Amino acid sequence: MSSRRTLIAAAALCAAAATTGLPAAPATAWPGPSVTVAADGSGDFTSVQAAVDAVPPGNPGPFTIKLRPGVYRGQVIIPADKPHIVLRGQGADPSQVVITDNRANGTPKPEGGTWGTSGSASVTISGDDFSARNLTFANDFDEAAHPEITSKQAVAVLTRADRLVFDNVRFLGNQDTLYVNSPDATTVSRVYFRKCYVEGDVDFIFGRATAVFDRCEIRSLNRGSATNNGYVTAASTSIANPFGFLIVGSKLTSDAPAGTVFLGRPWHPSNDPNAIAQTVIRDSTIGAHIGAAPWTDFGTWSWRDARYGEFHNRGPGATVTADRPQLTTDQAAGATIDAYLTGWHPQR
Template sequence: MSSRRTFLTAALCAAAAGSGLAGAAPAAAWPGPYVTVAADGSGDFTAVQAAVDAVPAGNTGPFTIKVKPGVYRGQVIIPADKPHIVLRGQGADPTQVVIVDDRANGTPKPGGGTWGTSGSASVTISGDDFSARNLTFANDFDEAAHPEITSRQAVAVLTRADRIVFDNVRFLGNQDTLYLNSPDAATISRVYLRKCYVEGDVDFIFGRATAVFDRCEIRSLSRGSTTNNGYVTAASTSIANPYGFLITGSKLTSDAPAGTVFLGRPWHPSNDPDAIAQTVIRDSTIGAHIGPAPWTDFGTWPWRDARYAEYHNRGPGATVTADRPQLTDDEAAGATIDAYLTGWHPQR
């Protein structure tokens, strides 16, 4: 966390802080209307949330929010009645635009109580057909600086909508970095992540959404343990949904000691017996941080009751053992990007 905080602090010093400019009218080309956010005041707004607020409710086509290089601190909430938002970083690479906040589950709220896991999210996306490209979402809650806070789930992005695309996006956090969810257990919400980078330690990719990680890097941070440095996934897929998380053509990396990170454990929110994790990792490179028994129980919920499988993985952490269920060739033919996205075909 310290290296990320140093980067963010330096970027903040280089970018002017400010609030949204009032009354900016969206431009009419791009295609579609757009506004520009710039921390230095050279755009229509200086805050991302102010630009989101400018999008008309019930919007029926793409509305682009261009974000110039800088660090933009504060929560961003994209409501369900504002679909089709495109958030596009204008830097040379995704490191140059950072949207960040620093709340955790146990962080006190101004009016009393704490934020909770969902409330900790730096960015919450409830509008369908959202896309983000070429930027970074982060939660830089500093665990070491707040030993009094023991509920340390600190979400960078929470999704609650369908047909979401993240393209060349970084997600930075520690525990519970990326929360891929849906409006309710009966609703299937699909997320496609292309060439993204996700980092964290405990359950840092979790939730009940259907999500495809295509050619991504998924990096487990070391917590300094010699035995357990966390869990990559904690899916809570509804039993009625055959498709949870698909990680394909990707890299699972870490500098944690060999065999100290688990691929996943089955999350049953509120002890829901119908939340049966579904995760497939295929055609990917797995580092030595993953051990020979990479799936583990979550409290009293056994991993063997979940729907976990691998296929044609490689690398020092991809050893095939009795504790690593493998897809057959026929099963793998049905565990594809198109199958998971069920009729939706985002540009790949």
């Protein structure tokens, strides 16, 4: 059966399953239906968005989009009615498949106005149970080439869904690289990052989702400052949610000068007083770029009112000081991957 006919058959199976309540039968050797994207035209589609558009709304099980090596430029939007999408890079390593775009918050829109931070995202994921493996998400907006744009937030990935898995994935950008969010302030959305690489400079991991970074490298870029080379996190966790960001068994790296990068600052979107940042970094190696007072205020919002903690970190940037809240052993027992993911157990 040709790839196109396979796709049609897969869509029919998904539609039948949606109406009968039965799981879709696999159309290929992959778990569930699959299609291939290839920039050179050798697959079913040449763009990632075209493949996403072909996934039937409400599909009940994994629908795999296989991405052959190449650079795929253009925004990708995965809507809420398309859960269970799997993006799987087919290269030897994550660098061989790149999904990217280059717009920033202040980039003008064709119809007028600007894109805003959320609108700048190269990839927006609103469908639950999404996963991505062995590929790169990037926003390659060139700050230096656009001095006329003052709002330079440029998101590589924006998540707005629950039970998302990123496995061996790279996230590349500068300011606001990775925006982990939820549909609204009262909804908890969980995201699991396994052996990923995230880079940026200002607030490059931010949002109100519950996000676990397990055995990841989190790299702060050098902005060339002798005093302030940015902030790793800017959580905006709802006060009703005890679990914001957990960084565990990971490496925080940089070639920025010693003591010039902050672990985080508390983001209060629209000055929301109920957005109380929650971030724990534990059992991780922290480079010398992190200083002795690694948490800092965000405007008028004091970091001391946020929920920050560390536990059993090591490395030249992990020196325990009075400005670094440390978890007790009992508190650390409740700050685990399982606790943050609350009943959801993605493969580790």
